[in-house]
Amino acid sequence: MHFNELNLHPQLTAATAACGYQTPSPIQQQAIPVALAGRDLLGLAQTGTGKTAAFLLPLLHHLLAGERGNKPRALIIAPTRELAEQIHADIGKLGKNTGLRSVSVYGGVGKLGQIKAFRNGVDIVVACPGRLLDHLQAKAVSMAGITHLVLDEADHMFDMGFLPTIRQILKQLPKERQTLLFSATMPQELRRLAEEILREPTTVQVANSVPTTTVSHVLFPVEQPHKASALKKIMKETEMTAALIFTRTKHKALHLATQLSKAGYSATSLQGNLSQSQRQSAMSGFREGRFKILVATDIAARGIDVSSVSHVINYDVPDSVEAYIHRTGRTGRAAKTGTAFTLAGQEDRPMISRIEKTLGKPMRREVLAIVQVTADSLPASPPAHPRQRPRQPRMAAAKR
Ligand code: ADP
Numbered sequence: 001m002h003f004n005e006l007n008l009h010p011q012l013t014a015a016t017a018a019c020g021y022q023t024p025s026p027i028q029q030q031a032i033p034v035a036l037a038g039r040d041l042l043g044l045a046q047t048g049t050g051k052t053a054a055f056l057l058p059l060l061h062h063l064l065a066g067e068r069g070n071k072p073r074a075l076i077i078a079p080t081r082e083l084a085e086q087i088h089a090d091i092g093k094l095g096k097n098t099g100l101r102s103v104s105v106y107g108g109v110g111k112l113g114q115i116k117a118f119r120n121g122v123d124i125v126v127a128c129p130g131r132l133l134d135h136l137q138a139k140a141v142s143m144a145g146i147t148h149l150v151l152d153e154a155d156h157m158f159d160m161g162f163l164p165t166i167r168q169i170l171k172q173l174p175k176e177r178q179t180l181l182f183s184a185t186m187p188q189e190l191r192r193l194a195e196e197i198l199r200e201p202t203t204v205q206v207a208n209s210v211p212t213t214t215v216s217h218v219l220f221p222v223e224q225p226h227k228a229s230a231l232k233k234i235m236k237e238t239e240m241t242a243a244l245i246f247t248r249t250k251h252k253a254l255h256l257a258t259q260l261s262k263a264g265y266s267a268t269s270l271q272g273n274l275s276q277s278q279r280q281s282a283m284s285g286f287r288e289g290r291f292k293i294l295v296a297t298d299i300a301a302r303g304i305d306v307s308s309v310s311h312v313i314n315y316d317v318p319d320s321v322e323a324y325i326h327r328t329g330r331t332g333r334a335a336k337t338g339t340a341f342t343l344a345g346q347e348d349r350p351m352i353s354r355i356e357k358t359l360g361k362p363m364r365r366e367v368l369a370i371v372q373v374t375a376d377s378l379p380a381s382p383p384a385h386p387r388q389r390p391r392q393p394r395m396a397a398a399k400r
């Protein structure tokens, strides 16, 4: 199938070609005709399947029909600032030369720029729930003209406790509208919300929530005290274009990035303690290749799409199978191949076996020579860099 078979506005078909997209991905093939027909949609698809264009293309198509640059007609709600920025950037690419304007709205930055953008006239608001509600309560923007609503990564919004805020925002939206909801998973409460807000939706589902097939999964049995030296050895021995490393806490992300920089790697961290401009420079530095390594927490890394990520490294095993799927979905994107490394100790065994059950096969085991320990034995050698171990006792109790 080709994009020109989807009956999109020619400008949009041209934009897909300019983005280097040759054929629509499965979710795009299924979702775009439904959304173009004006129907509500529940889209279930794993990460990296091309959901953004699946909702943006029909959305832009619809908006091209009306008066541009006047009042918001489309609202896209996303869980994190990074994802909002990414969608906003994708609107810039797919909506190039359409004259349609979007603004990204999230907390942690001044409100003024956002308010100015509202005043200058925007067609699309891409927002995180909290800051949008602030603006609505301050009457800085009106949602009365919204004809299209998209909820992206709805399961993450649920995880992050945004559903009550979203419900309040929804009260201010016209009932008469098209709603598209995208999620990788469908927890009970989200299902309830979907039933409330979608009208006779068409459900589109591609694959189950299983990882991208282009990713190979490798497990390194390593106990906690040996992880830093194990990681350095892995990195020394592996050819990586760009690596995304996950830690359990934000303090650990910062600490590990600092350690890696000291060891001569170009590394930075993305975690909740950064200011918005620091987050942005970490993200763009990684995306543009100035940093080869980004150390992040799950929340900070949600929805991030850097197609050059060759390796995802789970420095800490995630606390759910879903998180594993999401993390490893950051590599092997758009049918490129990727590798996921997981450093796991004894206590991680139950989670590893759950992950392997979902993967449908065991991860490939690789034992590191310097690390004299396997998941089956207790640590035998002292940590290679005792001085670089976490100094702050706060770390153990730190929240994500
Ligand atoms: P998701 O939201 O499902 O996680 P994204 O929309 O972020 O996935 O898309 C993942 C990557 O695939 C992005 O880099 C995007 O530019 C690329 N992509 C999307 N659609 C296509 C396509 N039809 N052909 C090639 N690449 C695509």
Ligand code: MG
Residues within 6 Å of the ligand: 051, 052, 152, 303
């Ligand atoms: Mg997405």
